[in-house]
Amino acid sequence: MPTVAATDLTHFCEAILQGAGVPRHKAEVAAACLISANLRGVDSHGIQLLPFYIDQLLAGEINAQTDGRVISESGCCLHFDGQNGLGQWVAETCCAHAVRIAGKLGLGMVVARESNHFGAAAWWARKMRDAGQIGIVMCNSSPIVPPWQGKKGQLGTNPICMSVPGPWLLDMATTTVAAGKVFKAFLNGQPEIPAGWALDSEGVPTTDTQAAYKGMLMPLGGYKGSGLAMMVEILCSVLSGGAMCNEVGGIRFRGQTVRNSQMYLAIDVARFMPVEEFTARVTQLVHIMKSTPAAPGFDEVLVAGDPEWRTEAERRVTGLPIAAGNWDLLLKAAARVNVPAIPV
Numbered sequence: 001m002p003t004v005a006a007t008d009l010t011h012f013c014e015a016i017l018q019g020a021g022v023p024r025h026k027a028e029v030a031a032a033c034l035i036s037a038n039l040r041g042v043d044s045h046g047i048q049l050l051p052f053y054i055d056q057l058l059a060g061e062i063n064a065q066t067d068g069r070v071i072s073e074s075g076c077c078l079h080f081d082g083q084n085g086l087g088q089w090v091a092e093t094c095c096a097h098a099v100r101i102a103g104k105l106g107l108g109m110v111v112a113r114e115s116n117h118f119g120a121a122a123w124w125a126r127k128m129r130d131a132g133q134i135g136i137v138m139c140n141s142s143p144i145v146p147p148w149q150g151k152k153g154q155l156g157t158n159p160i161c162m163s164v165p166g167p168w169l170l171d172m173a174t175t176t177v178a179a180g181k182v183f184k185a186f187l188n189g190q191p192e193i194p195a196g197w198a199l200d201s202e203g204v205p206t207t208d209t210q211a212a213y214k215g216m217l218m219p220l221g222g223y224k225g226s227g228l229a230m231m232v233e234i235l236c237s238v239l240s241g242g243a244m245c246n247e248v249g250g251i252r253f254r255g256q257t258v259r260n261s262q263m264y265l266a267i268d269v270a271r272f273m274p275v276e277e278f279t280a281r282v283t284q285l286v287h288i289m290k291s292t293p294a295a296p297g298f299d300e301v302l303v304a305g306d307p308e309w310r311t312e313a314e315r316r317v318t319g320l321p322i323a324a325g326n327w328d329l330l331l332k333a334a335a336r337v338n339v340p341a342i343p344v
Contacts, residue, residue, distance in 0.1 A: 002344035019337025030088040041311030044180025045120035052251035082115035102266035113242025121161035122171040129163040134267040142250025151203025158232035166282030169305035188325035237261035
């Protein structure tokens with residue numbers, strides 16, 4: 001398992017993206033997003049995704065040259081067409097619009113259609129947090145999740161993310177786990193996954209990695225996960241006029257565009273109270289949670305964001321461990337676009 005410094009891996013990813021035809025400024029944004037996920041220990045949304053992106057770019061399934069366009073802007077609402085552009089660049093543009101509008105009007109909501117996979121939602125919600133705003137980001141995704149009591153994939157993992165000024169950051173799929181965790185197990189030859197993660201192609205729960213990779217993901221909390229996934233679908237694809245549920249492609253589905261829809265909501269905290277006061281109140285709330293006595297079998301109570309911040313602090317010092325299967329695919333992607341491998 002190679003361990004690579006974050007800076008070196010970032011430059012390597014930028015070079016690979018540029019080799020596949022992505023303009024430098026967009027490659028820098030996409031690479032920063034991916035490496036951030038690895039730093040936080042969310043490896044399912046890190047460089048593991050890059051070989052899939054390269055496949056799409058070289059096949060002409062992503063238009064890396066387009067910047068997308070604003071369809072309309074009315075009050076605090078903006079409607080955006082990604083025009084099949086690089087997902088991270090669409091997200092970068094939409095976040096900037098949401099922050100701008102919220103700074104002016106208190107709220108800024110952007111819905112985007114015809115986009116692509118944008119990496120971890122947390123990266124984008126944190127951009128709004130960094131502007132002193134509450135950031136909420138949602139996205140629909142490829143139909144690999146059956147609705148509760150069904151056995152055919154119709155919904156996506158449809159993540160929900162919220163970031164605030166203060167020590168709390170929620171980024172969750174509406175499935176038991178993100179699809180990338182199953183992909184990682186498959187790509188690295190892991191024979192089994194934990195129970196409750198996935199279903200086989202007939203809708204039967206499975207722990208077999210091969211069956212899970214070819215099958216579907218389990219909705220989070222049964223019917224509640226299906227409800228949350230549909231909420232995301234409504235706020236993203238229905239509202240944007242984009243591709244809905246089984247009309248969406250995916251990074252593994254070759255020969256078609258992905259057509260993701262996304263929602264970005266920025267809330268200006270200063271319209272309610274000074275950001276410093278809000279941050280102190282969030283910190284107090286977190287302290288209340290973490291001061292709860294730990295249940296048997298646990299050392300402490302954690303809140304959303306704790307594991308990732310701890311992992312990031314460690315990996316900035318020790319480097320990023322990359323599973324062997326992921327590293328091999330990354331090197332193959334680099335070779336396809338004539339980018340020399342970096343030493344590890």
